[in-house]
Amino acid sequence: MASIFKQAYTIKNKNGKRVRKKSKFWYVDYKAADGTRKRLRGFKDKTATAQLAAKLEREAEQAQIGIVDRYKDYHKKPLVEHLVDFRASLLAKGNTVQYVEQTLNRITPVFEACKFVYWKDIDASAVQKHLADMRGKKDGIGEQTSNYYLQGIKQFCRWMVRNQRASESPVEHLGKVNVKRGHRARRAFEPDELRSLLEAAESGPERFKATGRQRAVLYRFAAETGLRAKELRSLTVSSFDFEKHTVTVRADDAKNSIESILPLRADTAELMRTFLADKLPGTRALAMPCKYRMADMIRADCKDAGIDCEDSGQGKIDFHSLRHTTGSLLAASGVHPKVAQSIMRHSDINLTMSRYTHIFRGQESEAVAKLPDFSLPSKQSQKATGTDGATVGSAYKPA
Numbered sequence: 001m002a003s004i005f006k007q008a009y010t011i012k013n014k015n016g017k018r019v020r021k022k023s024k025f026w027y028v029d030y031k032a033a034d035g036t037r038k039r040l041r042g043f044k045d046k047t048a049t050a051q052l053a054a055k056l057e058r059e060a061e062q063a064q065i066g067i068v069d070r071y072k073d074y075h076k077k078p079l080v081e082h083l084v085d086f087r088a089s090l091l092a093k094g095n096t097v098q099y100v101e102q103t104l105n106r107i108t109p110v111f112e113a114c115k116f117v118y119w120k121d122i123d124a125s126a127v128q129k130h131l132a133d134m135r136g137k138k139d140g141i142g143e144q145t146s147n148y149y150l151q152g153i154k155q156f157c158r159w160m161v162r163n164q165r166a167s168e169s170p171v172e173h174l175g176k177v178n179v180k181r182g183h184r185a186r187r188a189f190e191p192d193e194l195r196s197l198l199e200a201a202e203s204g205p206e207r208f209k210a211t212g213r214q215r216a217v218l219y220r221f222a223a224e225t226g227l228r229a230k231e232l233r234s235l236t237v238s239s240f241d242f243e244k245h246t247v248t249v250r251a252d253d254a255k256n257s258i259e260s261i262l263p264l265r266a267d268t269a270e271l272m273r274t275f276l277a278d279k280l281p282g283t284r285a286l287a288m289p290c291k292y293r294m295a296d297m298i299r300a301d302c303k304d305a306g307i308d309c310e311d312s313g314q315g316k317i318d319f320h321s322l323r324h325t326t327g328s329l330l331a332a333s334g335v336h337p338k339v340a341q342s343i344m345r346h347s348d349i350n351l352t353m354s355r356y357t358h359i360f361r362g363q364e365s366e367a368v369a370k371l372p373d374f375s376l377p378s379k380q381s382q383k384a385t386g387t388d389g390a391t392v393g394s395a396y397k398p399a
Contacts (some may be wrong), residue, residue, distance in 0.1 A: 001031035002053040004042060030052040033063035055395040074165040075119050079111055082119070086159055096257055098230070106152035113290040121161070124171045127153060135177070137382060142186075143179040144355075150174060187315035188328040188358040193307050194223055197298075200305035208289035208297045217275055218286050219322060222269055226326030226344050228255060229319055233288050238281040260345055314358070327356030332363065 006022040013019050026049035028043040040056065042049030072084075083104060090100045114126040119371065131146045141149070150171075157169035201216040210218070222232060225247065234253035241248070245266055251259040264272070276285055289297055295318040299309045302317055309317035323344075329338040331353075341352040 002028060004028055004049045004053050004059040029057060030056045031058045031060060071166055079116055086156055086236055103152045107156050108150045111155060115209055119166055121171045127171055130173060143177045147176040153169040160349060183343040186321050186324055188321060188324040190360055194325060196305040197301055201301045204301060204304055207300055208293055210287040214287040223325045224265060225262055226323050231289060232286055237276045237279050237283050240251050242269050242270055242273045256345060324358060327352060328358040330358045331362055372380055
């Protein structure tokens with residue numbers, strides 16, 4: 001039962017005596033739809049406040065049986081405020097700051113572009129169309145990236161439902177784009193292309209505050225280890241154990257938040273020992289520009305090496321192509337898929353084999369060439385003609 005009252009409080013008068021007073025406004029005490037007691041400031045007029053109390057009590061009763069929207073208070077709250085709470089929730093679950101910021105950076109631009117201000121504004125068709133427009137631009141996002149954007153939006157909407165801020169997700173029915181329909185967003189370097197890139201970088205001019213030598217070492221190290229740009233950027237001289245031929249990626253810097261100790265080729269370990277010989281333990285090991293210029297840097301060196309970076313049917317070239325090259329080289333070398341998955345540090349082997357394993361030129365022809373030669377006669381035919389070295393009768397005479 002709702003009730004109205006005036007709040008009482010104590011103050012000191014001019015003589016310093018404590019006196020009791022009542023508020024100018026009436027207040028409503030009522031039972032909400034979820035069973036909790038709530039207090040709300042009403043009006044100075046008692047009758048108007050009594051009418052408000054009756055209205056709140058009626059709405060609470062109706063909400064309990066589903067007649068009115070129990071989420072209306074949350075629906076009045078701007079999406080930007082919900083996103084602040086969503087961010088705090090992700091961090092509280094132990095997600096890394098990088099993961100949380102990346103998730104929010106996928107949701108916010110779409111909401112802004114679609115002009116979603118409140119929950120009721122979120123429209124599945126608008127989201128779908130905007131993602132399609134982003135994929136359709138000349139330098140737009142790829143199919144997989146589009147799926148990541150959708151995944152982030154869905155994750156936020158599901159959080160709203162789980163936290164009883166909304167009844168259902170307006171985008172739950174949207175499906176991912178089939179990444180196999182179009183060209184791959186990114187391709188690996190052919191082995192000879194990578195050699196040409198290293199040679200061009202080594203002899204090239206200083207670019208993005210990195211010498212040619214520094215860029216060549218960076219490209220080779222990235223292609224052999226499969227480390228991501230952020231992980232490479234985090235490495236210091238002390239990350240290397242030159243005796244054991246390993247490099248360590250700290251948990252804070254790894255995408256999966258797990259510390260990894262990766263093996264190095266003996267000659268690569270020696271290369272890095274020489275390269276880092278005059279640097280202090282805490283010094284950054286590799287010279288790299290900001291993340292937004294990484295693609296520009298490697299494409300400039302690719303141009304000098306005569307490597308086409310544009311999508312010619314297999315995908316484009318950018319810095320992350322070096323990680324794709326690692327997976328492809330492991331596969332081409334006959335490494336067991338589970339070993340390749342471990343080196344690439346993927347939780348799903350399908351990711352290693354389908355997205356990060358590319359076929360190099362000539363591999364298909366070489367594989368077909370290894371098939372049996374079916375133009376040769378069968379063993380049964382050889383026995384019948386005696387060409388297998390066995391005697392078949394008096395009619396057989398050696399030539």
